[in-house]
Amino acid sequence: MKRLNNHRAALLIAGLVVSLAVVIGAVSAPPGLGAADRNPDGSYTGTKLEGATPAQWRLTWEEDPAHAATVSWTTAAEPEKSSVLYDTQPRNGELAKYAHTATASSGRYSDKDFKLWYNHAELSELKPATTYWFVMVSDGAASREFHFITAPEGDAEFKLLYGGDSRSDRDARRTMNRRMRALFEEDPEIIALAHGGDYVADGEEMEDWLEWLTDHELTVTAANRMLPLIPARGNHEAEGPLYDEVFNTPGRKDGNFYRTLIGEQFLLVTLNSNISAGGNQADFLETVLHENGKTRWQLANYHRPAYPAVKSPGSALEHWVPLFEKYNLDIAFESDGHTLKRTCAIRGGKQADDGVVYIGEGGLGVKQRTPKDDRWYFKGGVAASTLHVQKLTVKKDSLLVESITDKGKVYDAHTVKPRKR
Amino acid sequence: MSSSTAAKTILRVAVALTCVGAAAQMLLYGGPVLSWLWLNLDWSEAAALRVEHAAAFGLLACLPFVFWGKAWPVLKLIAAWLLFSAFASSMVEPWYPWLTPGAHAARYTAPLALAALSLPPAPRNRRLAEWLLRGGIAATFLCHGVEALLLHAQFIDYLIDASAKLLSHDLAESTASAMLVSIGVLDVAAALAILLPRRLWPVAAWMAFWGAVTAAARMVYLGWPNWPETLIRVTNAAVPLTLCLLWAVKPATETEHETTE
Numbered sequence: 137m138k139r140l141n142n143h144r145a146a147l148l149i150a151g152l153v154v155s156l157a158v159v160i161g162a163v164s165a166p167p168g169l170g171a172a173d174r175n176p177d178g179s180y181t182g183t184k185l186e187g188a189t190p191a192q193w194r195l196t197w198e199e200d201p202a203h204a205a206t207v208s209w210t211t212a213a214e215p216e217k218s219s220v221l222y223d224t225q226p227r228n229g230e231l232a233k234y235a236h237t238a239t240a241s242s243g244r245y246s247d248k249d250f251k252l253w254y255n256h257a258e259l260s261e262l263k264p265a266t267t268y269w270f271v272m273v274s275d276g277a278a279s280r281e282f283h284f285i286t287a288p289e290g291d292a293e294f295k296l297l298y299g300g301d302s303r304s305d306r307d308a309r310r311t312m313n314r315r316m317r318a319l320f321e322e323d324p325e326i327i328a329l330a331h332g333g334d335y336v337a338d339g340e341e342m343e344d345w346l347e348w349l350t351d352h353e354l355t356v357t358a359a360n361r362m363l364p365l366i367p368a369r370g371n372h373e374a375e376g377p378l379y380d381e382v383f384n385t386p387g388r389k390d391g392n393f394y395r396t397l398i399g400e401q402f403l404l405v406t407l408n409s410n411i412s413a414g415g416n417q418a419d420f421l422e423t424v425l426h427e428n429g430k431t432r433w434q435l436a437n438y439h440r441p442a443y444p445a446v447k448s449p450g451s452a453l454e455h456w457v458p459l460f461e462k463y464n465l466d467i468a469f470e471s472d473g474h475t476l477k478r479t480c481a482i483r484g485g486k487q488a489d490d491g492v493v494y495i496g497e498g499g500l501g502v503k504q505r506t507p508k509d510d511r512w513y514f515k516g517g518v519a520a521s522t523l524h525v526q527k528l529t530v531k532k533d534s535l536l537v538e539s540i541t542d543k544g545k546v547y548d549a550h551t552v553k554p555r556k557r
Numbered sequence: 558m559s560s561s562t563a564a565k566t567i568l569r570v571a572v573a574l575t576c577v578g579a580a581a582q583m584l585l586y587g588g589p590v591l592s593w594l595w596l597n598l599d600w601s602e603a604a605a606l607r608v609e610h611a612a613a614f615g616l617l618a619c620l621p622f623v624f625w626g627k628a629w630p631v632l633k634l635i636a637a638w639l640l641f642s643a644f645a646s647s648m649v650e651p652w653y654p655w656l657t658p659g660a661h662a663a664r665y666t667a668p669l670a671l672a673a674l675s676l677p678p679a680p681r682n683r684r685l686a687e688w689l690l691r692g693g694i695a696a697t698f699l700c701h702g703v704e705a706l707l708l709h710a711q712f713i714d715y716l717i718d719a720s721a722k723l724l725s726h727d728l729a730e731s732t733a734s735a736m737l738v739s740i741g742v743l744d745v746a747a748a749l750a751i752l753l754p755r756r757l758w759p760v761a762a763w764m765a766f767w768g769a770v771t772a773a774a775r776m777v778y779l780g781w782p783n784w785p786e787t788l789i790r791v792t793n794a795a796v797p798l799t800l801c802l803l804w805a806v807k808p809a810t811e812t813e814h815e816t817t818e
Contacts, residue, residue: 161614415730
């Protein structure tokens with residue numbers, strides 16, 4: 137009996153102490169954010185997928201955007217022949233008048249539930265800084281006429297957007313796509329969007345991709361200018377073939393890491409934080425940074441952060457950061473955390489005026505977390521919880537990065553001066 | 558100290574450290590439950606944070622009771638949270654999510670085994686504890702072995718990093734991948750061997766060693782700030798070590814010790 141009473145007393149004490157701790161934990165938790173960032177507008181449906189009619193258009197850039205681009209689209213029927221007709225003059229969709237044709241490769245998206253086909257037309261031997269007008273044609277069904285501008289050559293000045301994480305809040309994604317379109321329309325000097333990954337919640341689910349692709353149409357301007365995309369893989373599309381089928385395998389297969397040169401003084405290295413950071417990819421990074429040692433502006437784009445605003449660091453910290461510092465990278469763009477961040481300049485794990493700045497964390501359409509803004513690298517930097525996209529203004533004497541919210545407000549602006557290289 | 562008491566002590570310390578690691582992970586970085594409730598189930602961030610902070614404080618409050626034999630229901634509570642956390646991980650982890658609950662098995666079976674060992678010292682309770690330990694560590698090694706065979710990118714980086722730091726050798730990715738396949742095969746073999754009716758203590762000893770190495774690798778790789786990741790995995794070494802100690806003496810002898818304790 138005494139033993140039973142002892143046992144009951146032990147349970148009672150344990151129960152009281154643990155319950156009290158649970159209540160204290162719940163009461164003392166930080167407030168977090170509400171659902172105020174949601175946009176209830178669900179009116180947009182995008183181009184209907186019907187027969188061979190081209191829909192879900194996108195245009196991707198890879199290594200040499202002054203001379204090459206890939207135009208991709210989706211069809212609901214298997215096309216016998218798909219192609220892009222293009223010209224340096226607008227032809228208003230009159231197919232016979234376009235000077236050039238690029239035949240597209242087509243295939244069925246790897247999904248057992250959806251019978252849909254991707255079409256990729258690789259346009260090559262393009263002229264730099266030139267407007268190309270084009271239509272996508274599958275089995276005689278043509279899209280309306282779009283246009284895009286190739287990247288400049290030489291020591292050029294231009295603007296670029298960067299953002300990541302558009303994966304799991306569709307209303308917010310549409311809001312941000314409209315915001316990017318507004319920026320693109322206001323500022324024709326913007327030439328492309330570098331995406332930091334996590335386009336969708338499940339990269340092996342075609343349904344998720346269909347929603348993303350449909351929403352991506354919102355980035356096309358009213359004048360039908362298409363925003364080229366420079367894609368990086370996120371952890372939510374780490375596996376499966378759909379990423380490569382959507383974006384025509386940027387970088388080599390099973391790697392998806394590559395370098396993009398815009399003009400002769402701007403290097404963007406796109407890395408894949410879902411595969412080994414320290415092996416072939418680190419060798420590639422070192423080679424690219426070494427070969428482009430004299431390039432004025434050097435930036436990297438990858439998904440999982442080395443200096444995160446919320447989570448713990450990824451492999452980039454161990455394997456890429458030393459190379460960034462060795463070759464004096466200017467800015468590393470990071471996503472994944474669902475927050476807005478800009479660190480102080482960092483070298484050797486400490487604040488240093490000549491260090492690398494880490495910007496991003498992903499705000500293109502995902503609920504935003506409350507950042508851990510007490511981390512040391514935010515002293516002199518910024519951490520906030522708001523949907524956002526970064527706009528880069530690349531000039532000869534400065535590189536300005538503005539973080540722009542879904543409302544169009546400039547939340548943070550950071551200017552980098554050229555290093556001595 | 559009898560081997561049984563030593564085994565229980567090791568298990569108690571390991572469960573306590575796991576609680577500290579899991580609580581620290583939730584408080585410092587946010588855990589899988591936060592992500593699952595907030596991003597997948599559309600809870601508000603505030604509510605999801607409240608749940609995780611409550612659980613973190615709860616786990617820390619459990620610490621003294623882990624060392625009090627009579628409070629074994631607290632151990633079941635700890636196991637329930639760690640199991641729930643493993644489930645939440647499988648909901649938010651994009652890379653082979655079905656492996657997660659198995660990979661975490663040593664964490665949530667360790668407190669259950671400790672609860673069974675804290676019950677009156679009957680052979681049935683000891684057998685239950687032993688099989689919980691065996692099943693938990695087997696699942697953990699099996700799932701980590703499969704991850705290695707699938708060439709988990711982070712494991713490749715651990716090998717490359719360890720080679721550079723410990724041997725000053727620049728290990729090629731292809732070599733690290735080949736090594737990882739061998740490690741995967743070893744892990745799977747050890748997982749199967751530990752389930753054999755015969756008590757193979759050398760297998761348990763190997764698992765304890767390898768579990769300690771791989772838990773420590775998390776901290777060696779990314780430095781001290783990664784300490785919660787190491788603590789969470791302490792059971793990967795402590796569970797097979799407990800089996801080693803339990804197997805060091807025959808159950809009958811142990812029963813006598815327990816009675817006289």
